[in-house]
Amino acid sequence: xxxxxxxxxxxxxxxxxxxxxxxxxxxxxxxxxxxxxxxxxxxxxxxxxxxxxxxxxxxxxxxxxxxxxxxxxxxxxxxxxxxxxxxxxxxxxxxxxxxxxxxxxxxxxxxxxxxxxxxxxxxxxxxxxxxxxxxxxxxxxxxxxxxxxxxxxxxxxxxxxxxxxxxxxxxxxxxxxxxxxxxxxxxxxxxxxxxxxxxxxxxxxxxxxxxxxxxxxxxxxxxxxxxxxxxxxxxxxxxxxxxxxxxxxxxxxxxxxxxxxxxxxxxxxxxxxxxxxxxxxxxxxxxxxxxxxxxxxxxxxxxxxxxxxxxxxxxxxxxxxxxxxxxxxxxxxxxxxxxxxxxxxxxxxxxxxxxxxxxxxxxxxxxxxxxxxxxxxxxxxxxxxxxxxxx
Numbered sequence: 001x002x003x004x005x006x007x008x009x010x011x012x013x014x015x016x017x018x019x020x021x022x023x024x025x026x027x028x029x030x031x032x033x034x035x036x037x038x039x040x041x042x043x044x045x046x047x048x049x050x051x052x053x054x055x056x057x058x059x060x061x062x063x064x065x066x067x068x069x070x071x072x073x074x075x076x077x078x079x080x081x082x083x084x085x086x087x088x089x090x091x092x093x094x095x096x097x098x099x100x101x102x103x104x105x106x107x108x109x110x111x112x113x114x115x116x117x118x119x120x121x122x123x124x125x126x127x128x129x130x131x132x133x134x135x136x137x138x139x140x141x142x143x144x145x146x147x148x149x150x151x152x153x154x155x156x157x158x159x160x161x162x163x164x165x166x167x168x169x170x171x172x173x174x175x176x177x178x179x180x181x182x183x184x185x186x187x188x189x190x191x192x193x194x195x196x197x198x199x200x201x202x203x204x205x206x207x208x209x210x211x212x213x214x215x216x217x218x219x220x221x222x223x224x225x226x227x228x229x230x231x232x233x234x235x236x237x238x239x240x241x242x243x244x245x246x247x248x249x250x251x252x253x254x255x256x257x258x259x260x261x262x263x264x265x266x267x268x269x270x271x272x273x274x275x276x277x278x279x280x281x282x283x284x285x286x287x288x289x290x291x292x293x294x295x296x297x298x299x300x301x302x303x304x305x306x307x308x309x310x311x312x313x314x315x316x317x318x319x320x321x322x323x324x325x326x327x328x329x330x331x332x333x334x335x336x337x338x339x340x341x342x343x344x345x346x347x348x349x350x351x352x353x354x355x356x357x358x359x360x361x362x363x364x365x366x367x368x369x370x371x372x373x374x375x376x377x378x379x380x381x382x383x384x385x386x387x388x389x390x391x
Contacts, residue, residue, distance in 0.1 A: 007088050008020050019086055054140070070089070073096040108170075113170055115155075127144075163189045171188070171192060196229075250362065251325075279291055289311055
């Protein structure tokens with residue numbers, strides 16, 4: 001799952017929001033510099049300015065290919081009747097956020113496989129373009145040919161059978177169909193993803209030992225894959241744990257709130273220190289004015305703490321982070337993962353009245369107690385297990 005909290009919304013294509021993670025800026029710059037350096041080395045007579053312009057065009061085609069790959073996932077998901085929450089481009093590719101809970105093994109297989117197939121189609125189109133431009137200035141067909149090869153590599157790499165890669169989702173769909181157990185299939189695909197990541201890291205270290213500094217990128221890619229696989233497993237575990245719970249059942253109540261007219265100094269003394277919490281809802285009467293975190297208080301000069309009301313410091317709560325008591329918990333976990341503006345909090349409101357709050361720590365505490373809850377009530381646990389199973 002992509003981390004939306006560090007992403008910027010850049011565009012909307014056919015109803016799909018496109019976000020760019022801050023890590024993408026690093027790889028974008030490196031891709032442009034890489035293309036530019038290669039052009040200047042291999043075609044010094046082409047000119048530095050023209051080489052830089054062609055490098056920008058090549059980078060645009062490269063990232064356009066990645067985006068089209070992800071759009072193929074998104075459009076296929078929507079074609080299968082599955083909600084798509086958006087696409088995020090990040091350091092080593094992209095991620096399409098779809099409602100996994102509504103998928104079947106066949107859905108996941110088709111949605112996953114269409115990405116690599118799209119990369120192969122793009123590779124073919126770029127190869128044709130390279131042939132058609134063969135009579136032009138030498139760097140142009142060469143770059144198009146290189147981009148065709150890159151798309152082939154992208155498609156093949158994504159077919160590796162480990163999460164979070166497309167091949168891992170294909171593998172999970174097959175294991176899911178064979179076992180009838182989504183959780184078990186996820187564990188198998190996660191293990192394959194972690195193993196793939198470790199193998200890449202070992203290969204990268206061997207390359208570095210042989211004085212090939214390109215191995216550093218291989219190590220980094222392997223680390224990202226192994227960590228992403230574990231994160232995917234954790235998210236699926238959370239979804240399973242909370243599949244049958246609503247916001248009203250998981251929220252913390254009563255909620256400790258701060259009146260809007262409270263000074264920042266009083267907020268520190270009477271709320272942050274006393275209750276050992278870092279975020280509080282700020283109330284204007286019965287209305288939630290916003291959320292106040294310790295960073296907002298720290299931004300106030302020490303001499304102004306007594307003269308500044310917390311109502312001036314509270315940040316508004318995005319609509320996605322205000323839910324009704326009956327809202328399913330899997331939706332709330334998504335909001336906690338992506339809601340940077342909500343400071344990692346979801347407010348539970350019933351008919352305009354704040355009745356509870358949910359934070360990541362609430363979710364983790366509930367997760368830690370899940371096995372004990374099943375042991376304490378085995379009949380209910382068995383029923384929940386049968387309902388959670390995606391057979």
